[in-house]
Amino acid sequence: MSQLSEVDVGKRVKALNESIFPQCAQMPYFLGNLDFPNDFYQVAPEGRSTYEFRCEKTKEPLLVGIVGQVAAGFQGTKLGAIGNFNAQIGKVNKIKITDKTNVKDVLRLIVPIGADLKSTAIFNNQIPPLNQVFAFNIAEDNKPNRVEPVVVHDWLDSSAAHDAENRKLDMITITLPRKFAAPQSADSQKVLQSIAKRSTQRMNVTSTVTSTDSADVEEQPQPSSAMNAAPEPVLGGYYNPMLLPDYSRYETLFDLTKNQLVQHDVHDTEKQLIPAWKLAEGLHAGTVVLVLGSLHVFNIDMGVGKGFRRIYQINAEKVRVLMESTIPYQPPSFYGDEDKSTVKTSPSASLESKTVKDFDNFESFTMKKRSQVRKTSTAHNEDIAPGPSKHSTRVTHERGKEKADDRDVQMNL
Helix, strand or coil: CCCCCHHHHHHHHHHHHHHHHHHHHCCCCEHHHCCCCCCEEEECCCCCCEEEEEECCCCCECCEEEEEEECCHHHCCECCCCCCCCCCCCCCCCCCECCCCCCEEEEEEECCCCCCHHHHHHHHCCHHHHHHHHHHHHHHHCCCCCCCEEEEECCEECCCCCCCCCCCCCEEEEEEEECEECCCCHHHHHHHHHHHHHHHHHHHCCCCCCHHHHHHHHHCCCCCHHHHCCCCCCCCCEECHHHCCCCHHHHHHECCCCCEEECCCEECCCCCECCHHHHHHHCCCCCEEEEEEEEEEEEEECCCCCCEEEEEEEEEEEEEEEECCCCCCCCCCCCCCCCCCCCCCCCCCCCCCHHHHHHHCCCCCCCCCHHHHHHHHHHHHHHHCCCCCCCCCCCCCCCCCCCCCHHHHHHCC
16 A cells, blocks of 8 residues: 555544444454353364364354454564475575475464554453463363473464563464465376476576476477466465565475465455465555454374473464555565466365354455445444443553453463
């Protein structure tokens, strides 16, 4: 988004505080409206060490709505070509990204710029339910004859991580699905391997071609003009990783054979898919998003006598941009127009629950559609009116002073 005028900034802030956040707070599946274990509970499927969460009323797997502003890279957001992969820059023997490497993009969500006390409370009310789960598991771990986890990876973090006095858990971590995966059918794998091979040759060959390379190139059809244009993203589609703008920076780390870049369910304010190779731009710092996600707790055995590693994780099923960022986007590297991709549809099951339909119908804010957004919010005048929100009772409306409740005392983080 280009730089806004003072008038547009005012309209943006007004839409944030009088429309977007109040509407999110009215969603029945909004995380800030839920309490653990009254509204949802934790279960461990037989034979598995992973905890899953279910809705108390329906007993169905829990999907929650989470809203916030995407934080900057230095605060933990990871949207580049290598996602959350530890590149080990500077080491001679670097670990490679192979088909077995579980690379994922990560969003850190914070209170949006321009949020008033009410919107700040709405965001902060998403944190206690996560702390309630954390406190419950700590209490279970402290029971006699229980082995405590040796490492805990939290789904919350602090924006003041290096300030011990002011440190509090005020950022929510969202994990997107696997960034790279292999198409399921043998035919699609053959096509992808063929294109990947040709793409590699095009990158390595300049004005001359060796006799060996020439023979290989002749086996493949020459790329058409359509192959040189950016493709239209298809939900569940597979694309060549070289489309990623900063791929060349980390090219030596990639050792993929079958895996391709996957197009996930991430939409902009116009409800159009954000291409998988443009997530770093479409979700860059300052973007306000609504996430439909599931909660998970992974308990990984570290070996006999070594305890286990516990990971708290929120997995995104869908991401919607509610407001574009006003912070200028800085691309990680030069992005060419070449397309070395193909598209196949992922076999992942579609989500058709009422929660998902409500999520898909949620209106975003754009400068083009502000009148439409304002119209949709008139049905929620009771939440738009000044004063405390009925959905924000867990956090006081005086900035910097949170209500001390037993779940936060138990956490003592």
